[in-house]
Amino acid sequence: xxxxPLQVYSFYIFDRxxxxxxxxxxxxxxxxxxxxxxxxxxxxxGTAATNIASKRATKDDNDAKLIFGTIFSLRRMVxxxxxxxxxxxxYRTGEYKLHYFETPTQLxxxxxxxxxxxxxxxxxxQIWATLYVEYVVKSPLAPLEHxxxxxxxxxxxxxxxxxxxxxxxxxxx
Amino acid sequence: MSGxxxxxxxxxxxxxxxxxxxxxxxxxxxxxxxxxxxxxLNRTKTTEISLASFSYLFxxxxxxxxxxxxxxxxxxxxxNRAAYPIGIKMxxxxxxxxxxxxxxxxxxxxxxxxxxxxxxxxxxxxxSASALEQSNTKKNEYMIIDNEPLVNTFISIPKEMSxxxxxxxxxxxxxxxxxxxxxxxxxVTAHWAGEGDEMWPGKTIFLLRFKDSVVEREEAIKAGxx
Amino acid sequence: xxxxxxxxxxxxxxxxxxxxxxxxxxxxxxNDYLILAGTFHGIHAISRSINPAPPAQPPPGNRKPPTxxxxxxxxxxxxxTCYQTPTGVKFLLFTSPEQPNTELVIRxxxxxxxxxxxxxxxxxxxxxxRVEKFDRALGGYLVRPS
Numbered sequence: 001x002x003x004x005p006l007q008v009y010s011f012y013i014f015d016r017x018x019x020x021x022x023x024x025x026x027x028x029x030x031x032x033x034x035x036x037x038x039x040x041x042x043x044x045x046g047t048a049a050t051n052i053a054s055k056r057a058t059k060d061d062n063d064a065k066l067i068f069g070t071i072f073s074l075r076r077m078v079x080x081x082x083x084x085x086x087x088x089x090x091y092r093t094g095e096y097k098l099h100y101f102e103t104p105t106q107l108x109x110x111x112x113x114x115x116x117x118x119x120x121x122x123x124x125x126q127i128w129a130t131l132y133v134e135y136v137v138k139s140p141l142a143p144l145e146h147x148x149x150x151x152x153x154x155x156x157x158x159x160x161x162x163x164x165x166x167x168x169x170x171x172x173x
Numbered sequence: 174m175s176g177x178x179x180x181x182x183x184x185x186x187x188x189x190x191x192x193x194x195x196x197x198x199x200x201x202x203x204x205x206x207x208x209x210x211x212x213x214l215n216r217t218k219t220t221e222i223s224l225a226s227f228s229y230l231f232x233x234x235x236x237x238x239x240x241x242x243x244x245x246x247x248x249x250x251x252x253n254r255a256a257y258p259i260g261i262k263m264x265x266x267x268x269x270x271x272x273x274x275x276x277x278x279x280x281x282x283x284x285x286x287x288x289x290x291x292x293x294x295x296x297x298x299x300x301s302a303s304a305l306e307q308s309n310t311k312k313n314e315y316m317i318i319d320n321e322p323l324v325n326t327f328i329s330i331p332k333e334m335s336x337x338x339x340x341x342x343x344x345x346x347x348x349x350x351x352x353x354x355x356x357x358x359x360x361v362t363a364h365w366a367g368e369g370d371e372m373w374p375g376k377t378i379f380l381l382r383f384k385d386s387v388v389e390r391e392e393a394i395k396a397g398x399x
Numbered sequence: 400x401x402x403x404x405x406x407x408x409x410x411x412x413x414x415x416x417x418x419x420x421x422x423x424x425x426x427x428x429x430n431d432y433l434i435l436a437g438t439f440h441g442i443h444a445i446s447r448s449i450n451p452a453p454p455a456q457p458p459p460g461n462r463k464p465p466t467x468x469x470x471x472x473x474x475x476x477x478x479x480t481c482y483q484t485p486t487g488v489k490f491l492l493f494t495s496p497e498q499p500n501t502e503l504v505i506r507x508x509x510x511x512x513x514x515x516x517x518x519x520x521x522x523x524x525x526x527x528x529r530v531e532k533f534d535r536a537l538g539g540y541l542v543r544p545s
Contacts, residue, residue: 063449073442078472078474081427087474088474089475091469091471091473092471093467095452225518235520235521328520329522329533339520
């Protein structure tokens with residue numbers, strides 16, 4: 001096995017309307033470089049902190065859209081080249097690896113981890129079958145369509161996801 | 174030697190014209206203070222140069238002449254002319270490098286051809302040429318054959334100029350050497366001979382056409398028992 | 400060793416080389432290949448911008464840490480290995496999923512490109528590659544007698 005503990009970066013669920021209904025980040029991404037920010041002379045009013053926070057949120061939002069665009073195009077490209085029954089599984093860059101799993105109901109599960117991680121297909125399948133179906137689909141309070149992620153991020157699902165991820169990856173407290 | 178450059182006094186309405194800079198040689202001196210001209214000519218006898226460096230240089234040469242030429246034969250002529258001086262200098266250099274007892278300018282046609290086929294080829298390409306033949310029909314025509322000319326290693330000729338053979342450059346070297354040795358020619362040309370040849374698709378024939386006077390002289394020496 | 404196809408994309412996202420070596424992928428017409436090359440070019444750039452990994456260590460100077468973009472992609476039917484040269488040319492190698500050492504294979508393809516395309520005086524930069532010796536050398540390397 002690898003010497004350094006395996007790391008997970010983020011996790012997304014997209015519904016069949018291309019909307020991101022759940023996202024979770026375990027790391028702070030590279031652009032928010034704390035040393036660079038502290039070196040910058042403090043802005044006159046106290047807006048610096050809120051600006052960064054709102055930028056953070058838009059960046060997350062944008063990332064989710066970009067990730068959806070990426071998997072959507074790659075899924076199409078894979079079908080075009082490999083035939084209708086071909087499935088896009090994962091891609092890897094020098095820095096991270098993106099794992100993809102699509103349910104028959106066209107829910108899309110995306111997991112971003114470090115590059116040394118092997119196939120996450122069974123893990124994503126388990127998240128769907130034992131967490132999403134159990135705690136979201138079967139929840140009497142959850143709506144049928146999760147507009148803006150409504151009803152997905154409930155306590156049981158988030159708790160289950162967190163402990164499941166901690167059983168596989170090393171996650172800083 | 175001259176003093177510091179004089180700066181003309183500043184005037185409000187006139188921009189000063191900068192003085193011409195004194196000539197500074199761009200020749201770089203190595204730490205030993207010996208330039209390439211100070212080296213012994215035999216020093217690079219066995220050293221090899223990078224094929225990639227040569228290829229890029231040769232590439233630029235061809236691109237330059239290609240841009241300036243209107244036809245395939247003009248490109249070949251230009252490559253031939255570019256290499257001609259190399260042939261003249263190679264004769265001197267190779268004779269200088271031979272052991273002093275055997276160093277003699279080839280004076281007979283066959284000696285010269287073998288000198289090109291062997292000595293010149295080994296100095297340039299580290300192997301001798303593939304074959305040396307005489308024409309059956311014309312007694313002033315000889316052929317030196319190279320199965321895979323080194324200069325063509327990375328060159329693919331586009332279909333619209335398939336006749337072009339960039340080994341015309343080598344032909345120019347041969348022509349220069351023949352002239353320098355006193356065997357003037359009506360030209361040395363490079364021709365493709367590998368069409369349909371599975372083994373050597375790049376096979377090239379260098380056709381040497383000696384002047385009639387050279388052939389007559391050769392026959393006179395032969396008749397004289399030389 | 401099964402290599403399905405090799406694509407080369409220039410730094411502007413244009414397809415400049417496209418060759419199939421073994422059956423295994425769907426047949427596409429040349430227009431679809433052009434679109435595919437452009438799409439991949441875009442995704443490759445996006446895949447660099449969504450990098451979630453924290454920087455390993457702050458790189459010296461003010462230079463941004465290099466991000467590579469997609470290096471390999473797996474589907475249930477094939478594996479795509481992508482190598483981007485320092486000058487921005489992308490090599491896309493499609494192989495069977497179990498093909499080992501695809502990085503070495505693609506580096507060798509880059510080497511052959513460096514030899515027979517870049518050193519060929521009759522090749523114009525960024526244009527489609529129609530170079531006889533390149534075709535022959537690639538064929539000799541990637542097409543194995545079965």
